Amino acid sequence: MSPVDIVRAFIDAWNANDMERVVSFLHEDVFYHNVPVEPLRGKAAVARYLQDAGPWDSVDWQLLAIAATGSTVLTERIDAFVVRGQPISLPLMGAFEIEDGKIKAWRDYFDMQMYVRQMPPTAQG
Amino acid sequence: MSPVDIVRAFIDAWNANDMERVVSFLHEDVFYHNVPVEPLRGKAAVARYLQDAGPWDSVDWQLLAIAATGSTVLTERIDAFVVRGQPISLPLMGAFEIEDGKIKAWRDYFDMQMYVRQMPPTAQG
Numbered sequence: 001m002s003p004v005d006i007v008r009a010f011i012d013a014w015n016a017n018d019m020e021r022v023v024s025f026l027h028e029d030v031f032y033h034n035v036p037v038e039p040l041r042g043k044a045a046v047a048r049y050l051q052d053a054g055p056w057d058s059v060d061w062q063l064l065a066i067a068a069t070g071s072t073v074l075t076e077r078i079d080a081f082v083v084r085g086q087p088i089s090l091p092l093m094g095a096f097e098i099e100d101g102k103i104k105a106w107r108d109y110f111d112m113q114m115y116v117r118q119m120p121p122t123a124q125g
Numbered sequence: 126m127s128p129v130d131i132v133r134a135f136i137d138a139w140n141a142n143d144m145e146r147v148v149s150f151l152h153e154d155v156f157y158h159n160v161p162v163e164p165l166r167g168k169a170a171v172a173r174y175l176q177d178a179g180p181w182d183s184v185d186w187q188l189l190a191i192a193a194t195g196s197t198v199l200t201e202r203i204d205a206f207v208v209r210g211q212p213i214s215l216p217l218m219g220a221f222e223i224e225d226g227k228i229k230a231w232r233d234y235f236d237m238q239m240y241v242r243q244m245p246p247t248a249q250g
C-alpha cells in the first residue's frame with residue numbers, strides 16, 4: 001500500500017467507527033498532535049485518548065483532498081461526528097508521516113474554538 | 126509553472142515581504158479563507174485585507190511539506206512574521222487551488238487563539 005492508500009484506509013476505519021482498526025494503523029512510536037493542544041506519544045497513549053474521547057454515535061469524515069510527497073501525506077478534510085447525540089463538524093487539514101506501513105506522525109490543524117463551540121454542554125467543562 | 130511551482134513562488138513572494146508580488150499571484154475571483162473567520166472574495170478585497178494586516182517588519186514562512194493532486198496544492202507550514210516588533214509564529218496547513226496559473230482558492234487552517242495570544246497588546250482589542 002502506498003502512503004496515500006494507508007491514509008485512505010485509516011480514514012475508512014474511522015468512517016466504520018472501528019477504533020480497534022483505527023489504532024491498528026498507528027506506529028508503536030506514533031506522534032499525534034492536535035496542534036492547538038499538547039501532543040501525545042505512543043500507540044498506547046493515543047488508544048487511551050481515543051477511548052476517552054469516544055464512543056462516537058457515528059463518524060463521517062469527508063476527504064476533500066489528499067496528496068503525498070514521499071512518505072508524507074497531506075489531507076484536507078471535514079471531520080464530522082455525532083457525540084452523545086450532538087453533531088460536530090470540523091474543517092481541518094492533517095499531515096501524516098508513514099513509516100514501515102504505519103502512521104508514525106499525525107498532525108491535525110484546526111481552530112479549537114470551532115470545535116469547543118459545537119461540543120455538548122455537559123462536556124464543555 | 127506547475128501548481129506546486131506557483132505556490133512555491135507565492136511563498137517566496139511572501140518571504141520577500143513583497144505584497145505587490147504576493148497579490149499578483151491571486152486570481153481576480155480568488156476565494157481566500159482563513160478558516161476560523163469569514164472568507165474574502167476577489168483579488169481587490171484580499172489586497173485591501175493584506176494592506177490593513179501589514180506592513181510586516183519581516184516575513185519568514187517555513188514550508189514543511191508541499192504536495193499536489195491535480196491543480197490542488199496542499200501545504201504544511203510555519204508562518205512567522207514580525208509585526209510592530211512583535212514576533213508571531215503560527216503552525217498551519219493551507220490548501221491552494223490553481224486556475225489559469227493563478228491562485229483561485231486559498232484556505233488556511235489554524236487555531237485562531239494561537240494567533241491572537243501572540244499579537245501585540247495594542248492590536249488585541
